[in-house]
């Protein structure tokens with residue numbers, strides 16, 4: 001067994017767990033994943049007045065009896081010393097949805113504290129805290145904007161205090177948001193599909209939903225293994241026809257994935273100058289002259305970590321080319337209006353960034369540059385393509401257990417896992433679930449990069 005295996009084994013053994021606990025590392029709770037909704041009742045609470053938007057969205061969710069909505073407990077009690085005890089729930093709650101869409105004054109925030117206080121202890125393992133509010137950018141006055149932003153700070157801190165795999169997220173609605181759009185986001189956040197999305201604002205955009213281009217051809221780059229393979233599998237399970245793309249050297253693994261999901265394999269290095277044309281050509285050859293791409297996920301990526309003092313031109317160039325420049329070139333080609341085998345109107349582009357692109361990371365100047373670049377691409381392109389109904393979003397995974405992260409030294413790996421609020425690494429499927437959510441024509445997000453990181457703060 002190599003050193004990695006030994007240290008990992010020690011940390012995960014009985015005595016190792018004891019040492020980890022003694023060092024202040026609490027144990028991770030297995031997360032509720034997949035379609036599963038919370039097991040216990042849902043609590044809905046309004047701050048500064050309930051909105052019909054939230055009430056209608058929750059009605060649309062059509063929750064089953066077990067997830068029935070209950071009210072925040074009103075009754076306070078006093079202990080033997082006459083001290084007031086806060087209201088408490090009689091049992092576990094599955095989730096609390098705080099409708100803070102009317103919150104506009106600093107005093108309104110006290111109500112948020114009051115309803116969340118009993119909830120943080122009562123929420124079940126893998127339960128949910130969801131705050132729904134307005135977007136600070138569209139508040140009618142400065143105090144309103146400040147209060148809406150304050151809710152973001154509350155949400156992030158609650159995420160760090162919750163235990164047992166429970167998460168906290170904020171949904172910022174737009175002026176034109178509909179109940180169906182909000183329901184689409186709430187359904188994702190309440191379900192196990194969002195297991196590793198934590199401490200995250202989701203900003204709803206107007207005009208981002210529309211009909212789905214048919215047939216559903218989805219191109220996934222880097223699909224031979226890791227996160228890309230999980231994305232390809234998840235789209236196929238959702239009924240899409242998948243073009244799985246990866247470098248020729250990964251051809252065997254790629255063919256394995258493509259066969260398993262009844263998609264097609266395209267062996268291609270995305271950095272070759274005609275990569276965009278080759279993708280379009282493949283789509284036409286395999287699916288006919290009128291076929292168009294419904295979604296492309298730019299997942300292929302590489303690491304060439306070095307401290308900047310040792311970072312040469314080759315390592316810099318390789319990462320910038322694969323992780324950023326190739327995607328920009330491919331988009332340019334596939335976005336030409338009317339391009340056979342190109343992106344359809346109403347299609348979706350999804351970039352794969354990284355939390356390193358937000359926070360920066362030692363030894364990753366090249367990687368962080370490329371991933372922050374992906375975020376810039378998402379924002380700029382989404383604004384440009386709005387009139388064609390093409391929606392562009394991204395995900396920023398944190399520490400996900402794949403071959404790529406297996407190359408990180410084992411101690412660093414343990415630190416990454418335990419630095420997240422959920423005390424564990426994510427799975428490729430967690431990223432895939434979020435990407436399928438973003439690619440759904442009913443999802444009202446545009447120009448956003450969602451972190452799938454369990455609220456990891458990278459960077460030392």
Ligand SMILES: NC(=O)c1ccc[n+]([C@@H]2O[C@H](COP(=O)([O-])OP(=O)(O)OC[C@H]3O[C@@H](n4cnc5c(N)ncnc54)[C@H](O)[C@@H]3O)[C@@H](O)[C@H]2O)c1
Nearest residue numbers: 222226227246247269270299300301354397399400402404
């Ligand atoms: N694993 C993580 O924790 C993590 C965190 C943040 C971001 N990401 C990003 O997620 C994506 C997938 O990561 P992963 O962990 O699954 O990596 P991985 O190394 O397991 O898989 C990456 C795939 O991309 C392919 N690829 C590399 N260069 C290519 C090229 N020039 N042309 C075509 N294909 C190419 C590889 O052959 C490989 O199959 C990457 O963009 C990565 O930067 C991963």
